Structure formats: C-alpha cells, structure tokens
Amino acid sequence: MQAPVLDVKKLKTSFFSDDGEIPAVDDISFSVKKGEILGIVGESGCGKSVTSLSIMKLVPQPPGKIVSGEILLNGENLVPVSERRMRQIRGNEIAMIFQEPMTSLNPLFKIGEQLIEAIKIHKKGNKKEFEKQAVDMLKLVGLPRAEGIMNEYPHQLSGGMRQRVMIAMALSCGPKLLIADEPTTALDVTIQAQILALMKSLNEKLDTSIVMITHDLGVVADICQRVIVMYAGKVVEEASVLDIFKNPKHPYTMGLLQSVPDIRNKQDRLYSIPGNVPKPGSITTGCRFAARCEFVHDRCLADDPPLYAVEEAGHHTVRCFLHDTGGNGHHD
Amino acid sequence: MLAYTIRRILSLIPVLLGLSLIVFFMIRAIPGDPAQIILGQLATKEAVAELTKQLGLDQPWFVQYFTYLGGLFTGDLGESIKTKSAISEEIWPYLAATLELSFCAIAIAIFVGVNAGIISAWYQNSWFDYIAMVLALIGVSMPIFWLGLMEQWVFAINLDWLPTSGREEVRNPISSITNIYMIDTLIQGRFDQLWDVIKHLILPSVALATIPMAIIARITRSSMLEVMRSDYIRTARAKGLRMFWVVYKHSLKNAIIPVLTVIGLQTGLLLGGAILTETVFSWPGMGRYIVDAISARDYPVIQSGILVIAFIFVMINLIVDLLYAAIDPRIKYN
Structure with a gap:
C-alpha cells in the first residue's frame, strides 16, 4: 500500500482559558492517500476547522495549542518543526482555501499581486515568469479573461470568481495537499456545483490530495472517496462514501x-x-453523543467507547459500543 | 483617480468661501475699535474717524468683504495695522517656523506612534503592549507646556545637551532663503548650522509630538487588532508569508485608514501653531504671531493668520482624502 500524504495520529488541540483546558480536537487520527479526497463531516463546533488549522499550524496561539499527537506530512512530523520550516510548507506543500471567498482576499491588493506573491514566496524566477504562471493558474480554474482579472481588485469579482481565485492561489505552487474548509458554504447552489466540479477535475488533473471539510453531506457524496464523521472533537465513524450512505x-x-x-x-x-452539540470540554466521562443518542445504555455513560472495526479489513470503523463484538476495538 | 482628485478639489471652493466669510465676521465680532486702539486713548474723534476711513472700516460689510476677497485672489492678505507692511510677506517667516516644527513633530509622532501601535497589536497583552499603552495614556493626559519645561530643565539646563529655546544659535546666525532653516542650511552647505537647527528642533518637536504620538499609537493598535483577525490575514499566513510582511504589508495597509484621519487632524492642529509650546521654547511661529496680533487688535493680521491656518487645515484634509482613495480602491467608486 502507498504511504499516505498526510497521516494525523492522536492529534489533540486545546484552547486554554480561565476556565481551564478545553479540548476542541481530542485524540483524532486519520490519513489521506495521494490523490484521495477525504471528507471531514460534522456540525458547527465539532472541531473540523480546528483540525485543519492545526495541520497548517495556524491555530491562534494563545489561547490555542497542539497538546499532543503527530501530524505527518510525507513522514515529516509537523508538530515540533520551527515556524521557519512551517512557512516553507504552507502554500507550497499544504495549501488551504476558506469558507468566505468574499473576505479571504485582501481588498487592497490586485488579484495579480496576491497570486504572484503566493508564487514568489516559494518559487524562484523573474517577474515575467511569475506573471505568466499566475495567468495560467487563473485559466486553469476556468476564469475567463484571466489577464484582465490580474489587474482587478477583489471587490470587482463575484463570490464564485473569488473562490476560483482562491483555488488558483492555493494550487499555484503545486501543493501535495489541499485543505478546503467549507469552500462552497457561502456560495449559491449553482456556483457550489461548479466549484466542486472544478475541485474534482483539478484533483484528477494534478493528483492533489484534498481534505474537504464540510457539514454538507451532499458535498461529500459529490466528490469524496472516504469520510470521517466528527462529533465533539472526536472521530465517531470512518468509512468509504458508499458505506457511509448505505450502511451508516x-x-x-x-x-x-x-x-x-x-x-x-x-x-x-x-x-x-x-438536543444540541455539547459545549467543548463539558463531557468528561462516557460517550459524548450519549445524551442525544436513542440507543443509549449504561455502558455509554460510564466509558468512552474506542473505535470498533465493523468489517474485516478495518476500512470502516465506528466509535460505538453497539458494534463491540469483542476483540474488534482499536483502543486508540 | 484623476477625476476623483479634480472632484475633490472643486468641492473645496464653497468650503474656502464659507471659511473666508466666517473668519471675516468672527473678527468683527471682537469688541474694540481698531482705529481707537492704534491712535491711543487720547486721540481726537476726528483723527479716529479719519483713520477709520483710511482703513476702509466705514464701508458697509459686504464692500469690506469683497475688497478683502478680491485681495485674496491676487495673493494680497492686506496690510498690518501695526507694522504697516504687507501681511503676505510678513507672515511667511512665522509660518515657515511653524511648518518646520510641525513637520518634525508629526514625523516623530507618526514613526513612533504607528510602530508602537503595530508592535502592541502584534504582541497583544505582552509587557511591551502594556507599557506602550500606559505611556500612551500618560502622553495624552500630559500638559504639554509642563512637559516642555521639564525637557528644558533636564536636557538643556542640567545635562546641557541641547539649547533651551529659539530656532538658531544667536552667535552663528543663519542667512535665510526659504526661512525653513533645515532647507536653507542644506542649500548653503552649512552642515554645522544644520546640526544647530536640528538641536534646536529636538526638544520642542518631542514636546509637540507627545499627544499626537499617543493618539496615533492607540488608534493604530486597535485598528491593527481588528484587521489581524480578518480572513485575508489568515490567507496571507496560509500562503507561507513571513509574519513581518503579513503585519507590515497586508495588515498595515488595511489598518492605516482610520490612523490617517487622526494624523490629518493632528497635523492640522500642530500647524495652527501650538501657542503654549511656542511660548515655552520662544519659537517664532504662527501661534505667537496671531497672539501678538490679537493683543494689538491688528484685524487684518488676525484675519489673515486664521485664514492661512484654516486653509492649511483644509488642504491637509484634502491630502488625507486623496490618500484614502490611493490606498483603498473601493473608495472612489462610491
């Protein structure tokens, strides 16, 4: 089997306040293979975005901090590396696009300047080459009159166009991994479909692995191959898209x-x-979903369930005592 | 940008006309007959009437106003009652002295204030942030003439590093060309005198810079804090950009707009002539010129002095407006 591009192991990211430690991401593990699109699904506040910011090491610190765990990018653990090394990785090896295309571009710089800056940080070359590459990227993401857009400001573009610019910028240095944090949430439905189709085609063309963070199962069904479901900072289920929809x-x-x-x-x-999503850190014993679960029993309230494999190859795992057949627990 | 600039300049015309009208009436609201004051208490009625006629003060107000306005268009600010010389020529050395001092003061205030604000925001809640903000609070609440006196006491009298007052060394006088001494000494290649001029500028500049510096630091900090939380700053960091450039390029350009407003207003205030500071440091600037004119009831001088200051104030605000548009492309479209 091929080594994964990204391998997150027992990652724990907490926020520290006067009330003590609040774990936003608690002991999660997952991996992304080359060319794969992995979906991370969950409600607001389940730790999806903190997971992505942890991988970029952009969690605001203080109050946030990666407490433990490993983030392996092609075998290199990012947790202990210096800020200097992290800067070489950001944008170059891992790129990110965000939820709000309207505010994610700096309003005071031309699109061209912002694109060229992204390339210039990591690549060598002269102004002409950067410019050509920036125009090529804009064409690649399907923007008409790419040369004209180079000289325009973000407020002159629509939301969908801005998100295409963000994607162009993210992919301009040929990253191995693209983290997309709810990239279509702020767009209307037809534009959503276009952006997803674009991401899928770029994934096939450039072989970039994608982590697609979303709360929209439709998005998952559309473009992901594998899904992890997060709840209150934990992974509760991991499976292929087919299994998640057919056999949750x-x-x-x-x-x-x-x-x-x-x-x-x-x-x-x-x-x-x-019920509602529990406040992070409010549940300390038992299964975090117990309070909202219709199958809850005594064991759920006393112990925190490990991940159980529900099929032999271990590609489908679930954090629930209902699936304890004795001996299939991962005990992560 | 050109169309915007022209539009902004044209919109100044009514402002300036209104300004001249307000100044004209304000002066006439001050009690006291100038002719009487010039001639003294013992002057005869006839002599006073004669002088009033000579000065044109017997004319109806609108005739006086249009004569005055007509003069302004030809660069004629009138004649000083006291010295009998043309105000347009007389005023310049005072204005130059104030310009030079204000420029130095605002340069110090911007450089220190903006940087202190940026660093405070960058390292929010650090010891630097706390100390800078406490100092800024002390700065805005400091009586400036007192600060000036303390500076003189410490740096001029006790340490004897810098001169107490004035613009130049009396024993080494500067032959003035533009009356802005830093330029004059540079043109003449008199670097010994340039150093002299700078030494004279330091204490009053620092005293004058204190309040604007403190205000600029606080505004910069809060503006930067807001900008640094925004999405595009996260994007810039996600590109792998150095924190230094994230702060000084992406954040500062966005955060500087409210700071510019404050800089404009503060510069205007400084150019009005800081009367107390100019008095403490015996600085022959606009503040002194106008105060002297007021005590002499020198109407034309007061009127022209206030008009010149107000004109500069308006011009600075024009520059600030144009800078907004140069920085933020969204402004000229609205």
Whole structure:
C-alpha cells in the first residue's frame, strides 16, 4: 500500500482559558492517500476547522495549542518543526482555501499581486515568469479573461470568481495537499456545483490530495472517496462514501443522514437529532453523543467507547459500543 | 483617480468661501475699535474717524468683504495695522517656523506612534503592549507646556545637551532663503548650522509630538487588532508569508485608514501653531504671531493668520482624502 500524504495520529488541540483546558480536537487520527479526497463531516463546533488549522499550524496561539499527537506530512512530523520550516510548507506543500471567498482576499491588493506573491514566496524566477504562471493558474480554474482579472481588485469579482481565485492561489505552487474548509458554504447552489466540479477535475488533473471539510453531506457524496464523521472533537465513524450512505453504523451518522431532505419520500417535518452539540470540554466521562443518542445504555455513560472495526479489513470503523463484538476495538 | 482628485478639489471652493466669510465676521465680532486702539486713548474723534476711513472700516460689510476677497485672489492678505507692511510677506517667516516644527513633530509622532501601535497589536497583552499603552495614556493626559519645561530643565539646563529655546544659535546666525532653516542650511552647505537647527528642533518637536504620538499609537493598535483577525490575514499566513510582511504589508495597509484621519487632524492642529509650546521654547511661529496680533487688535493680521491656518487645515484634509482613495480602491467608486 502507498504511504499516505498526510497521516494525523492522536492529534489533540486545546484552547486554554480561565476556565481551564478545553479540548476542541481530542485524540483524532486519520490519513489521506495521494490523490484521495477525504471528507471531514460534522456540525458547527465539532472541531473540523480546528483540525485543519492545526495541520497548517495556524491555530491562534494563545489561547490555542497542539497538546499532543503527530501530524505527518510525507513522514515529516509537523508538530515540533520551527515556524521557519512551517512557512516553507504552507502554500507550497499544504495549501488551504476558506469558507468566505468574499473576505479571504485582501481588498487592497490586485488579484495579480496576491497570486504572484503566493508564487514568489516559494518559487524562484523573474517577474515575467511569475506573471505568466499566475495567468495560467487563473485559466486553469476556468476564469475567463484571466489577464484582465490580474489587474482587478477583489471587490470587482463575484463570490464564485473569488473562490476560483482562491483555488488558483492555493494550487499555484503545486501543493501535495489541499485543505478546503467549507469552500462552497457561502456560495449559491449553482456556483457550489461548479466549484466542486472544478475541485474534482483539478484533483484528477494534478493528483492533489484534498481534505474537504464540510457539514454538507451532499458535498461529500459529490466528490469524496472516504469520510470521517466528527462529533465533539472526536472521530465517531470512518468509512468509504458508499458505506457511509448505505450502511451508516454510528447513531450520530444515522441521524445526520436522516436529517437530509429526500425528494423521493414526502415528509411533513424534517428529522433533526434531538438536543444540541455539547459545549467543548463539558463531557468528561462516557460517550459524548450519549445524551442525544436513542440507543443509549449504561455502558455509554460510564466509558468512552474506542473505535470498533465493523468489517474485516478495518476500512470502516465506528466509535460505538453497539458494534463491540469483542476483540474488534482499536483502543486508540 | 484623476477625476476623483479634480472632484475633490472643486468641492473645496464653497468650503474656502464659507471659511473666508466666517473668519471675516468672527473678527468683527471682537469688541474694540481698531482705529481707537492704534491712535491711543487720547486721540481726537476726528483723527479716529479719519483713520477709520483710511482703513476702509466705514464701508458697509459686504464692500469690506469683497475688497478683502478680491485681495485674496491676487495673493494680497492686506496690510498690518501695526507694522504697516504687507501681511503676505510678513507672515511667511512665522509660518515657515511653524511648518518646520510641525513637520518634525508629526514625523516623530507618526514613526513612533504607528510602530508602537503595530508592535502592541502584534504582541497583544505582552509587557511591551502594556507599557506602550500606559505611556500612551500618560502622553495624552500630559500638559504639554509642563512637559516642555521639564525637557528644558533636564536636557538643556542640567545635562546641557541641547539649547533651551529659539530656532538658531544667536552667535552663528543663519542667512535665510526659504526661512525653513533645515532647507536653507542644506542649500548653503552649512552642515554645522544644520546640526544647530536640528538641536534646536529636538526638544520642542518631542514636546509637540507627545499627544499626537499617543493618539496615533492607540488608534493604530486597535485598528491593527481588528484587521489581524480578518480572513485575508489568515490567507496571507496560509500562503507561507513571513509574519513581518503579513503585519507590515497586508495588515498595515488595511489598518492605516482610520490612523490617517487622526494624523490629518493632528497635523492640522500642530500647524495652527501650538501657542503654549511656542511660548515655552520662544519659537517664532504662527501661534505667537496671531497672539501678538490679537493683543494689538491688528484685524487684518488676525484675519489673515486664521485664514492661512484654516486653509492649511483644509488642504491637509484634502491630502488625507486623496490618500484614502490611493490606498483603498473601493473608495472612489462610491
């Protein structure tokens, strides 16, 4: 089997306040293979964005801090490396795009300046070459009149165009990994579909691995190959996209899928998981989903479940005692 | 940008006209008959009437105003009642002295204030931040004439490093060309005198810079803090950009706009002539010129002095407005 591009092992990122330590990401592990698109799904506040910022080591510090764990990028652990080394990695080996294309570009610099800057940080060359590369990137992401856009300011572009610019900028140094933190959430539906199609085609063309962070299962179904479901800072289920949709195991995943409106069966009311996402750090014993789970039993309240493999190859794992067959626990 | 500039300049015309009108009436609201004051308490009624006629003060106000306005367009600010010389020529050395001092003061205030604000925001809640902000608070609450006196006491009298007052060394007088002594001494290649001029500038500049510096530091800090939380700063960091450039390029350009407003206002205030500071340091500037004119009821001088200061104030605000548009491309479209 091929070595993964990104291998996150037992990552724990906490925020420290006067009330003590609040773990936003608690002991999560996952890996991304070359050319793979991995989805990270969960509700707001489940630790998705903190996970992505931890990988970039851009968690605001203080109050945030990576407490323990490893983030291996092609075998190099990023947790202990210097800020200097991190700067060489950001934008060059791992790139990131964000949720808000309207505010993610600096309003006072031309698109061209911002693109060229991204290239200039990591690549050698002269002004002409940078410029040509920037124009090529804009063409690659399907922007018409790329040369003209180079001289325009962000406020002259629409949200969809800005997100294309962000993608062009992110991919301009040929990163091995692209982290997309809810890249389509702020866009309207037709533009969403275009941006997803673009990301998928760039993933195939450039063989860039993508971590797609989203709360939208539709996005996952569209472009991901594998999914991890996060809940309150923990991974609760990991499986292929097919398994997640056809054969969800964790009560939370099942709840999420039930909350998706389905055009085929008419429902009066859309299903919603009872209760709210717990405040990070408020649950210290037992399963974090127990309070909202319809299958809850005594064991869930006493112990924190490990990840159990639900099929032999171990590609589908779930953090739930319902799937304890004795001896299939990962005990991570 | 050109169209915007022209539009902004044209919009100044009514402002300047209104300004001249306000100044004209303000002066006439001051009690006291100038002719009487010039001639003294013992002058005869006829002599006073004669002088009033000579000065044109017997004319209706609008005739007086339009005569005055007509003079302004030809660069004629009138004649001083006291010295009998043309104000447009007389005023320049005072204005030059104030310009030179204000320029130095605002340069110090901007350099120290902006950088202190940036570093405070960058290392928010660090010891640097705390100390800088406490100093800034002390700075804005300091009576400047007192600070000036303390500076003189420490640096001029006790340590004897710098001169107490004035613009130049009396035994080594500067032959003035532009009356801005730093330029004059440079043109003449008199570097000994240039050093002299700088030494005379340090204490009053620092005293004058204190309040603007403190205000600029505080505004810069809060503006930077807001900008540094924004999404595009995270984007810049995610590119792998050095923190130094993230702060001084991406953040500062966005954060500087509210700071520019304050810089403009403070520069205007300094150019108005800081009367107390100019008095403490015997600086022959605009503040002194106008105060002397007021005590002599020298109407034309007061009027022209205030008009010149107000004109400069308006011009500085024009520059600030143009700078906004140069920095932020979104402004000229609105």
